[in-house]
């Protein structure tokens with residue numbers, strides 16, 4: 686056929702293209718058993734509209750710190766090969782604060798550790 690498939694192996698990290706970086710803001714809905722966090726995120730201009738989807742995180746300690754219902758800001762990294770993950774995850778508003786300020790109430794079911802599987806807003810303005 687005369688077609689030659691050339692596979693390019695990148696052997697040194699110095700040659701890897703830098704991932705693109707977007708800023709993400711959203712609410713953590715769930716922390717999955719597989720180590721991803723399900724985030725209901727706002728519009729990411731130039732990349733994707735607001736939606737709810739799972740994200741891997743670069744630093745596994747983040748999984749211990751975030752809690753369902755809390756708001757986060759993070760850097761969304763997107764590699765050339767399509768892989769994506771969150772870095773620099775910061776908790777911008779904790780769940781107890783949300784509950785007292787915005788009338789967020791839990792739904793779903795309580796887990797063994799006392800957390801809930803999901804959250805919804807009862808009333809009041811705001812994105813979440």
Ligand SMILES: [Cu+2]
Nearest residue numbers: 726733736738
């Ligand atoms: Cu998304």
